[in-house]
Structures are given as C-alpha cells and as structure tokens.
Amino acid sequence: MLSVNELKSRTYEERMEDVYRELPIRTSEWTNYNASDPGITILENITAFEALQGAEIVTLSYRARMALLKMAGFLPHRGKCSKVLLSSDHLTEPVTLKAGERFHLGDLTFETNREMVVGGVRISGIFTHDGKDFKDVGYCLDKEISVPARVFGESPRVGNSIYFMIEGDPTSQKEIILYVRAQDNKHRNRTEDRTEHIFADVEWECFTENGFEKINVRDYTGAFLSSGEIRISLPLSRMATYGDAPIGGYCVRATLTRAEYDMVPRITNVFGFLFEVLQKDTQAFSQTFNRNDRIPVSSPIGTEVYYLVFGKEKKGSSYRRYELVASPGQRGRYVTYDDTHDGRVTFTFDEEEFGYAPMKCKECVRVIIYSEEVMRRYNVGKVVGYDDQEIEIPGRNIVHESFFLIARRKDEDGYIYDFVRPEKKGNGALYYHLLEGEGKIIIEDPGDFIDADLFMGSMAITMGSRGNISPGSDVQIERKDVPQGFYNPGAGTGGSFRETLDEVKDRFVSDMRVPYRAVTAGDYEEIVKTTPGLCIRKARAFTESDNNMIKVVVMPDSDEKFPKLSRIYTQKIEERIKARRLLTSQFAVIKPAYAAVGVKCTVYVKRHFTDCRAQIEERIRSRVDYINTEHNFGERLRFEDVFYAIQELDCVEYVYDLSLHSENNKLAQMKEYDIYPRFDCLCYPGEINIELVTSDK
Numbered sequence: 001m002l003s004v005n006e007l008k009s010r011t012y013e014e015r016m017e018d019v020y021r022e023l024p025i026r027t028s029e030w031t032n033y034n035a036s037d038p039g040i041t042i043l044e045n046i047t048a049f050e051a052l053q054g055a056e057i058v059t060l061s062y063r064a065r066m067a068l069l070k071m072a073g074f075l076p077h078r079g080k081c082s083k084v085l086l087s088s089d090h091l092t093e094p095v096t097l098k099a100g101e102r103f104h105l106g107d108l109t110f111e112t113n114r115e116m117v118v119g120g121v122r123i124s125g126i127f128t129h130d131g132k133d134f135k136d137v138g139y140c141l142d143k144e145i146s147v148p149a150r151v152f153g154e155s156p157r158v159g160n161s162i163y164f165m166i167e168g169d170p171t172s173q174k175e176i177i178l179y180v181r182a183q184d185n186k187h188r189n190r191t192e193d194r195t196e197h198i199f200a201d202v203e204w205e206c207f208t209e210n211g212f213e214k215i216n217v218r219d220y221t222g223a224f225l226s227s228g229e230i231r232i233s234l235p236l237s238r239m240a241t242y243g244d245a246p247i248g249g250y251c252v253r254a255t256l257t258r259a260e261y262d263m264v265p266r267i268t269n270v271f272g273f274l275f276e277v278l279q280k281d282t283q284a285f286s287q288t289f290n291r292n293d294r295i296p297v298s299s300p301i302g303t304e305v306y307y308l309v310f311g312k313e314k315k316g317s318s319y320r321r322y323e324l325v326a327s328p329g330q331r332g333r334y335v336t337y338d339d340t341h342d343g344r345v346t347f348t349f350d351e352e353e354f355g356y357a358p359m360k361c362k363e364c365v366r367v368i369i370y371s372e373e374v375m376r377r378y379n380v381g382k383v384v385g386y387d388d389q390e391i392e393i394p395g396r397n398i399v400h401e402s403f404f405l406i407a408r409r410k411d412e413d414g415y416i417y418d419f420v421r422p423e424k425k426g427n428g429a430l431y432y433h434l435l436e437g438e439g440k441i442i443i444e445d446p447g448d449f450i451d452a453d454l455f456m457g458s459m460a461i462t463m464g465s466r467g468n469i470s471p472g473s474d475v476q477i478e479r480k481d482v483p484q485g486f487y488n489p490g491a492g493t494g495g496s497f498r499e500t501l502d503e504v505k506d507r508f509v510s511d512m513r514v515p516y517r518a519v520t521a522g523d524y525e526e527i528v529k530t531t532p533g534l535c536i537r538k539a540r541a542f543t544e545s546d547n548n549m550i551k552v553v554v555m556p557d558s559d560e561k562f563p564k565l566s567r568i569y570t571q572k573i574e575e576r577i578k579a580r581r582l583l584t585s586q587f588a589v590i591k592p593a594y595a596a597v598g599v600k601c602t603v604y605v606k607r608h609f610t611d612c613r614a615q616i617e618e619r620i621r622s623r624v625d626y627i628n629t630e631h632n633f634g635e636r637l638r639f640e641d642v643f644y645a646i647q648e649l650d651c652v653e654y655v656y657d658l659s660l661h662s663e664n665n666k667l668a669q670m671k672e673y674d675i676y677p678r679f680d681c682l683c684y685p686g687e688i689n690i691e692l693v694t695s696d697k
Helices: 004-009 012-026 038-057 062-071 372-376 501-513 521-529 567-578 612-624 639-647
Strands: 083-087 095-097 102-105 108-111 116-118 122-129 134-136 161-167 175-182 200-208 211-214 216-219 228-233 249-259 266-271 274-279 281-289 294-298 305-311 320-325 334-339 344-348 365-371 379-382 389-392 404-411 414-420 431-435 440-445 453-461 474-477 536-544 549-556 586-590 593-605 652-662 668-671 674-677 681-694
Touching (some): 108 281, 294 365, 305 334, 305 344, 320 414, 379 389, 521 549, 521 567, 549 567, 567 586, 593 612, 593 639, 612 652, 652 668
Parallel strands (some): 549 586
Antiparallel strands (some): 102 108, 102 474, 122 161, 175 228, 175 266, 200 249, 294 344, 334 344, 389 440, 404 414, 404 453, 536 549, 593 652
C-alpha cells in the first residue's frame, strides 16, 4: 500500500511512465501508445484524477487538523507575552504610568497593561523575629550582595516572623509586588499550582491604625523556599507606622503558622515595590468610551499615528464611522478634533452642528489608533464565503488577546462596522481562527458577513521567548520626564511563540514517553522522582513476589547528613502512586537505610607528593559514598572499583593491601571481597585507615 507521502509526491508524469511500462505486460494487443488513441486518452484522464486525488488526501483543512489534534488531547499552545517585573526604587517621587506606557531594552519593547502609581516608596529594612529578639537581615536589600539569610532561623518553627519595614506611604499602591531571590534546590520539582505551600503556611499582616490586620497574599515562593514573586493586597484600613522594630516605618510581616520544611529556607535578595510590564509592541490600539461629547485620547504608540473614530447611534447596533474634520460647517457623520501633536487628541461630537452623534451608552464611542506601518496595509481583504478562506494580515507573532478585525457591511443608510474577535461564536457571527505565528486568519463560518470588507482593528506583536530577558537588565522608559534606571530583579517569564503543527507532534511524542501509569519498576521510579514540589535525589522500586507487594524506597534531598523520609514526603508520594498504579497492585513507600563501610589499605606512594593521604582518602570516600553520588539503593560496592580508583592517582605507586568491611551486617554484607547492601540501603564512608609507604622510586 502506498504511503501518504508517496501519494502526494508522485507527479502526473511519473504516474504516466508507470502506465506505459505496465501496458506491454498487461496485453500484447495494445500497440498504439500515441495521444490520439482513445484508450490512451482514457488512461491520461484516470491518471490525472488519481494525481489530484492523491494530493487531496494529504490536504487537510485547518478545521480538520485541529479536530484530529483535539481528539488526541493536544492543541497548539498560543503565543504569550513575556512578563517582566521592574523596580522603581530609584524614583524619589511617585510617578503615574498610564496603560500602554512603553519601555525598551535593545530592540525589545515592553508595555504596562494598566494605569499605576510607582516610586516614592521602598523597603528600608528587613528583620527576622524568633519570638524574643529581632535580627537584622537588611543586607538582602543590596542587589550586589548574595549572602544567604535564614529568614526563619536555623530551625524554623511556628511563630517565627519576618518584618518588612517600608519608607514612604504605600497607601497609593493598589498592590505591593516583592521578588525574593532564594537559594533554589536543583532537585526540587515544580508544583502544579505555583501558590501551593507544601511544607509551611505563612500568615501575612500589615500594621494599620487598628494594629496588625491580616491581608491577602499570593506567594509564588513556596513560603520562601524558591525564587519568585509575592503579591500583597493592601487592606481597606489606612496603614500606620510601626515603632517596635529596630527602625520605624510602615510594616508588613509574615509569620509561620505551620513549619515542616524539608530544607531551611535561605534567601539572598529581596526586591520591593515592583511593577509588571509585558513584552509586546502595540501597533494598532483601540479605546472605548461611555460618553458622547468631548473624548480625550492619549496615544500609547507615539505621535506619528492615525485615528479612526466610530460611534454607536442605537443601543445594541453596529457602529458608524465618523470622519475627522478640523472645524464645523458641514452636515454628516463628522467629529472635530484638537491635536496637540504630543500624542493627545480631543474629539468632539456635535449633533446640532453635524446632524449625527453617538448615543450615550456603554462603549458608545470607539477610537482606533494606527501606526504608520499598519495604516498602509490596514485593508485586509473581503469575506468571500467559501470554506476555510485564508487571508494574510500585516504582522506575525501577534498577541492573540490583543487582536480583532473591523468588518464593514452596507445597509440602507451607508456602511456599518462590527469589531470581530477571533473564535467568538454567535448567531450570524463571523467565526475565524487567528494563526498568530503565521500572520493569517482562516474563516471557518462567514455567518452574515459574506462580501464584508475586513480591516485591521487592534494588534500587538510579541518577540516570544526573546522577551524572557535575564535578570539585572536596565530597562529604559520612553518618557523624558521620568528618571531612567528600571531594574529587573528576576528573569522574564512566559514568553513564547504559537506552536507549529510539527512542534505539537513533537510534544505529543514526548508526552507519550513520559510514564503516567505505573507498570514497570522504571515507571514507579520516574513517577516518584517527578512528584511536584518535592526534592527527591534517589528512588528504587522492586517487587516482593511472596506477598505481591511493590516497594519503593526513596531518599529526599535535604540539609541532613542522612536524609529521612518525612510524613509530607510519604503522603505526597503515596497520593501520586495511587492515582497511577494498576488497580490490583499493592505498594509501600519505605524510608532509606544507611550502612557505613570501613576501608583499610596500605599504599606505596611516590616521592615529592605532600598531600598523598588527603588525595587517597578523598578518592576512597567518593567511591564508597552512595548518598552524595549517583550510586543507587542496593548497588554492589565492588572491591576492584575502589582498588583501581586508588591505583589511578598520580601520587600512588601501587596498592599493597586493601580491604573493605561493613560496619552493620544487617544492612550490608560482605561476600568474597565485595559489599552487598540491602535493597533499601545506601553505603557511606565509615572508618578509613590508610598506611602510607614511600616508594624508593
């Protein structure tokens, strides 16, 4: 059977060559192969139809491809703007940033997504409190220093607190955003919910006129275990200054109400009073207004822009376009404008003067602002009405949420305009898909919009993963009246382009290779190691055939010399296995055991080496230590591995004598010269006796 690729790639000429080769084999009576022969004409028509059919087989519409992917549970991920947090500590006075305020780093553009007040407020001090005394950890505010601070002490317990002292009145801030840089553990798995706290609970409060009041906080650090942001919503009560800390000021504190940490949280830096910008470059911007007289508009995309103004003359109706005029004196749908040439324009409607004006209702006026580049190509095309009509648009890597088209139709009173977003269903609606990466739309259902003209409405461009900038950059604002020096303490996150079909296929294949159902020992081990939120260094699964039991021994990564399996670890692992095991399978999660292995050796060393003993001991420890190396549970410790590890050292002439012995025969036994740990046991170096003999060579 021919594959799909063969059906597509074979041309009409190649197929006719096969026909001519087959004819003499099929019959010897057919001798006229000229085009004038009716039989040849019939074969040519059939072959041409076969070629067209082969091409059609592999030509799937966008709708069909999406339906097939959806059946498999996979759809392309949309492109996303990178999110970056910027510090305003260098601003001594508050500054109001409007929505769409633009910042730059090289050729990357960043924009605010709402109006906000920044600057004039900063963190002046950080103190930890253990219930008795304050300890100053304010050095975490210095971005040039990375000394880890144990914010809840050497042994965190319930009641320990951290105080953030604030200079300046923060009441003008709707939300306080902090960024905490912590000593992250490379073995810790990401949680599925970034705000989930597995090992501790923190109660956040701020000091007000009524004392300390609880506040709502979204903590993405796992209670200071990982680097991330902390978003603090201030209360309705007015904040007051707090005087019981070593320094005075406004105060926000975090207190442990549960402390079961697997590792002591250590933070190196704290950055306060940040604000959020998104990496995107808006090229066509839309604003709506609920008034119908004087409309002030401020352009977020520069001064060299073009305006289109639309008004709604009946509630629930489509919009009408109003032409711009500098002064009154004519009848029709006109609007006067006053341009100050600094990106600000005021539009004025006058029904008495012009005879037309929008009615006063919700979103009765819409103003579209175009950059020059988009305005040149803002006419997209016409809705023809055939299935899956494709239309190119002037831009690639478009921010999906920012995009809509303007559809123009004609009625008895002129043109009407509708603003149509992608994939919005409704009775008679224009339903289309936006392929933001490719810069095109696919109209699935034209609805009542056949023969409608399409124009660009709103559009922003993103640079995808390039927007995930590294921390420590100096981002510049476009405004000249605001001091420069906006610093990003954390890396940009979330930036990506829309997935291509090939990338979706690769993701599907990759996902199929990740074990979900626990069947083999390797499945159990992988499922345990990837438990969200946990730090797991080693895991081994094995079967006890006598009682049909699967046992999984797990060693977490912790600050302890001999890591133990805590209640939280056992609970989380058991929950994960229960959701993935076969119904008839029984399992148990068991804690690790540790057995010391003693080593005794006599080694001849070369002259002129002064640190022979240290080198030999270090090499022995690296081979015997199963806790801090890649050796797994129950793995045999080979005599020859230790012997040759010592023998290979430059300072060693030869190993004269070597012996290994287990210091706990219940956990690890010696057979011949090797050590055999129990299935749940890890070896570690015990007593090491080294006798050195200097060689004559």
